[in-house]
Amino acid sequence: MLDSWEVYDFELQSRLFLGTAQYPSPAIMHEAIEASGAQVLTTSLRRQAPNAGGGQKWWQQLRKLNSQILPNTAGCRNAKEAVTLAHMARELFHTNWIKLEITGDDYNLQPNILELLVATEQLQKEGFKVFAYTTEDLVVCKRLRDLGCQVIMPWGAPIGTGKGLLNPYALKTLRERLLDVSLVIDAGIGLPSHVAQVMELGFDGVLLNTSVARCDDPAKMAKAMHHASVAGRLAYLSGAISERETAVASTPVIGTPFWQSKEN
Amino acid sequence: MRILVNSEQVDVDTSNLREILEQLGYQPEDIVVARNLEFIPRTQWDDCIVNEQDSLDILAAMFGG
Numbered sequence: 001m002l003d004s005w006e007v008y009d010f011e012l013q014s015r016l017f018l019g020t021a022q023y024p025s026p027a028i029m030h031e032a033i034e035a036s037g038a039q040v041l042t043t044s045l046r047r048q049a050p051n052a053g054g055g056q057k058w059w060q061q062l063r064k065l066n067s068q069i070l071p072n073t074a075g076c077r078n079a080k081e082a083v084t085l086a087h088m089a090r091e092l093f094h095t096n097w098i099k100l101e102i103t104g105d106d107y108n109l110q111p112n113i114l115e116l117l118v119a120t121e122q123l124q125k126e127g128f129k130v131f132a133y134t135t136e137d138l139v140v141c142k143r144l145r146d147l148g149c150q151v152i153m154p155w156g157a158p159i160g161t162g163k164g165l166l167n168p169y170a171l172k173t174l175r176e177r178l179l180d181v182s183l184v185i186d187a188g189i190g191l192p193s194h195v196a197q198v199m200e201l202g203f204d205g206v207l208l209n210t211s212v213a214r215c216d217d218p219a220k221m222a223k224a225m226h227h228a229s230v231a232g233r234l235a236y237l238s239g240a241i242s243e244r245e246t247a248v249a250s251t252p253v254i255g256t257p258f259w260q261s262k263e264n
Numbered sequence: 265m266r267i268l269v270n271s272e273q274v275d276v277d278t279s280n281l282r283e284i285l286e287q288l289g290y291q292p293e294d295i296v297v298a299r300n301l302e303f304i305p306r307t308q309w310d311d312c313i314v315n316e317q318d319s320l321d322i323l324a325a326m327f328g329g
Contacts, residue, residue: 019329044328045296047270047321050289059325072328080301087303088296088323159329209329 002230003237005204007040007182008097008129008150010068014039015199015229017070017184018222019209026061028218033065036222041067042099042207044074045089059093070131072099077112079119086123098123099153099186101133108158113140117147124148133186136170138177145181152181153207156198157188160210164194168201175202192221192228199232200240268319281312285322295322 004013018038023029033041041062062069071089076082079102086098100119104112111134120130124147131151132144141152154174157163165171166188175183185198186207198206208225215221266275269288276284281304285292297304298321304312314320 019327021327021329023327042328044326045323046326048290048295048324049270058327062325074328084298084301084303085323087305088298091303091305092296092323092325207329 002233005182007068012039012068012205013037014226015205015233016195016225017042017186017205017207018212019207020062021209022213023218026058029213030061030065031219032212032222033067035219035226036208036212037226038222039067040070041065042070042072042209043093044072045085045092068097069093069095070097070099071095072101072133074101074103076102077115078102079115079122082115082119083122086119086128090128096127097129097131099131099133109160110158111135111155113137116140117143120144120147120149131184136167136174138170138174141174141178141181145178150181151184152178153184153186155187156185156194159187161188162190162211163188164190165197168197171198171203172201192224195225195228196232196235199229200235202236205229265316267314267317270320270322276314279313279315280310281314281320282309284314284320285309288322290322295324297322 002013004011014037016036016038017040018033018036019042020029071093073082073085076085082100082102089098090096100116102112102115102119104110113134116132116134120132123130130149131153132149133153134140136154144152156165182204184205184207185203189195189206189208190211195206206229212218212221212225266273276287278284299314300319
């Protein structure tokens with residue numbers, strides 16, 4: 001049984017957050033959500049044509065899952081856009097949780113940390129519960145924490161790349177230095193081994209989307225990711241051994257058969 | 265008058281936001297609205313005046329990562 005954790009006073013058992021984009025069909029998405037065990041699902045807002053109705057129908061189906069909804073501000077380019085979209089998300093999704101994403105570069109979709117800090121400060125003051133999508137920069141993450149952000153989401157690698165953790169050193173440092181916030185890796189995960197690595201480092205959770213939604217069998221991958229999160233978390237809690245440079249026999253040396261004192 | 269709805273030019277014959285949304289065929293409970301990049305809460309739609317060439321962003325729930 002995995003230990004539970006709290007996200008803005010909401011108790012979670014699962015360590016996975018799951019995105020709802022890019023699945024081959026709503027039915028496959030639902031299978032993947034169930035297989036993952038994820039209790040937090042991310043959503044977005046997009047322009048709607050009159051009489052389209054599709055978004056609302058999909059949203060009504062998602063609400064039936066009784067999951068915690070985490071709307072994002074994906075696509076926003078500055079703090080003003082993100083703050084406006086956060087207000088719209090709060091009314092539409094009936095939650096003050098917001099995954100704050102502000103794009104700073106079109107090529108690698110790197111977060112604009114300068115605008116992120118501005119938006120975080122404003123939204124925290126307005127009572128939002130900010131989940132800040134950021135880089136692995138320690139100083140930025142400390143500032144987010146100081147602004148009252150309790151969930152910081154550094155990227156593992158650029159969104160959708162599936163490369164895993166490109167900078168494990170910096171992420172390990174983040175965990176060691178920021179013990180009083182929840183750290184959730186967001187973006188760049190491709191494999192269950194990446195999830196296990198994240199959890200072994202002591203991170204509180206992982207947000208997945210592309211790696212599950214775009215693989216050949218999303219439900220199977222979601223299950224694999226779930227197992228990896230459990231394995232990694234248990235490994236972290238177990239207090240793993242430290243690496244060393246030299247071999248140390250695990251089998252007792254005393255009583256080794258055929259051993260002879262070499263006197264010549 | 266002519267306004268921008270999700271970046272498209274649209275002709276409407278009222279300046280009241282709620283009436284504009286109804287004219288355009290939107291279901292009020294399905295959407296949220298920003299006028300000129302400012303969020304307009306649903307409770308203010310009845311009193312919100314839209315002017316010529318104002319821009320409306322009308323958004324709905326969508327998949328997201």
